[in-house]
Amino acid sequence: YVAGHAVFSNYLNILYVRGAGEVAVFCGALFGACLGFLWFNAYPAQVFMGDVGSLALGGALGTIAVVAKHELLLLIIGGLFVIETLSVMIQVVSFKLTGKRVFRMAPLHHHFEEKGWQEPKVIVRFWIIAIVLALISLSTLKLR
Template identity: 60%
Template sequence: MQELLYAAAMAFAIAILAGPLVIPMLKRLKFGQSIREEGPERHYAKAGTPTMGGVLLLVALTIPSLLFAGNNQEVLLALFVTLGHGLIGFLDDFIKVVLKRSLGLKARQKLLGQIVMALALSYIASIYFGRGTDIWIPVWGVTIDFGALYYLLIFVVLVGTTNAVNLTDGLDGLAAGTTTVAALAYAVVALSFGKPDLAIFCVALAGACLGFLRYNAHPAKVFMGDTGSLALGGALAAVAVMTKTEFLLVIVGGVFVVEALSVIIQVISFKSTGKRVFKMSPIHHHFELSGWSETKVVTVFWLAGAVFAAVALSLLAVSRSGGM
């Protein structure tokens, strides 16, 4: 479809062209990133780099999505979830960066916002759109009706995905690059399930992330902040819900899952034994402290993301063809 190419190209172009306007504005507003004292020493040089660049991502995603697929209600819902999480992230960033309150939004405040998003997504998708409460199971290619548990599952998917992408956003270009790969994979998934408008949303997301990488790749001129990372997670989760492939998202977003698991394992190990499994979590910092350069870590994780996406699409193809 020509619309897919146009949407991706427009999102990419908007991110590229808006960067020189947005980044200096963030600098003037003194929206500078603070660096964790316990983090790798090489990161100290990044202090003061403009953050909240997720605004740039959201603009680049929203315009082509509305222009090429704005008449599709599923795309509008995906945008609502994405921008809603972007707003939560923006408030968190604003409190941390501008108001100088290091913890940002309180955990219960952030959780409340995510609960509202999850309820809206699950209710509108299952009731208003008539999507139901069933979920497609990869490999077997069957759907299982989860009934009332569906709403709890969507909450877990949404919160888990947004926080996993947020944890991944710790190195220059890491979250943007892995999201680009995941978004392209989900464009294929959407097309496979007969949802071309959602595919347009996905390629616009990929184009926006790719354009953002022009300024976010090492050495980063801008960080996306929670404004961007929470929104990216919300976007991927929303598309997974709309295509009934919540379990496939675990494979497509394998890098995000590994990052989140590394933090969980580290916390459990330290609290139960007083010992750390990794030199530092999330796991990308473990490789940094093991002597890998930042660009090597990011490149390897991008490649890992591509492998996870390829595995997921292979499972999709086999399942859809009835091969298993």
Template identity: 60%
Template sequence: MRIPWFGLALAGTTAFFIVVLFGPYVIRLLTKLKCGQTVRSDGPKTHQSKSGTPTMGGLLILFGITAGTIAGLGGNWSYNLIWTVFITLAFGALGLLDDLLIIVFHRSLGLKARHKLLGQVFFAGLFGLYVVQSGAMETLKIPYFNTHLAFINPVLTFLFVVFTLVAMSNAVNLTDGLDGLASGTTLIAGLAMGILALVQGEMSLGIFAAALAGACLGFIWFNAPPAQVFMGDTGALALGGALAAIGILSRTALFLPIIGGVFVAENLSVILQVLSFRMRGKRILRMAPLHHHFELGGLAESKVVVRFWVVSILLALLGLAGYKIG
């Protein structure tokens, strides 16, 4: 197996520099257009000072990923890569609409949850049809075992793809609550999933993952506390969709719950909090998602973020250790 080192390096560095170089101009434009974040009134009180910080910075990430992928591969795009870019941009467009509604109507919520979910399912469904028709995911690598899970029912394949895309997209979106948290954890998960894609022979997806990591690193340049810009749903929904697409098309989607364990924990924390309150009338966390629980427990925001990064690195290594050649 020949690793395209030059393409990987070019994709990552191009994505990084695109975001860093154009970041100040985009931030000024978003500020001029008054695209400020409306902070939830029921969130941590310390976050009220962030109100008005430019959002929709995910546009920078999307431009960086696209430019980096083009630089790393030129015009040699596989169908798998085309569909990965499609789902990333489609989820990004859905998030952009959500962010615009928040800005226009000056509220903390944009699209209604059911409308957002409907949009996610629609785009994920198109992606699922491609996966079923192309046979791109007839098997899945099983972590820690030198064997594969075979999909013999196209309906189950379709449902698995849709669920994975929607779940990961929403999980990354829930993680995007502290400065640098979603971009840092996605950077780490993206690198790990890119390595898995490479060893699975999906070179174009590996280069896409390198561009994703480079764009996230560039975004941290401006999103590190105190953040100059937020990615918004434009970035968060897109990044979750991108991670899921890499896993699905490289046949390593079963590694996502391990490598993306932070996203899974954030998602579960919200589900368990809601269920507990509805069934028992009590909350199990100070506040959901999970990062707010630790923040309200007295940890500084930056410390919560760095510790989540550390956990993400450990989970990424744990996931990679579960790959058996064969």
């Protein structure tokens, strides 16, 4: 929100983003919707997100990154999603070229479940990775 005010953004030495107030309101609404979803998606999950919800959420996050002029930070924050996608791509390419699988199952979280990890253990480990990636991306905001 502060990035939308020229005086405050100049004083704090952050990038001025025109219309950041509206983006902040949208981000708040998106955060509230995700929090409500996660309340019912906690283990054991009662509600599952489908393609429409995940694609809309990804599109909204991508749009926010472009409007805020922090596109590269989206790759860092979403690093876990990138790794999951890459694991599927590696699995498919490896199987088509060599006939062998790199992972027991793709995406990567299913590979860990096949190795005997319990679902809550996989979830907590992925949370830790996501928090570390978020902290890394937050620490790079002032490195311009």
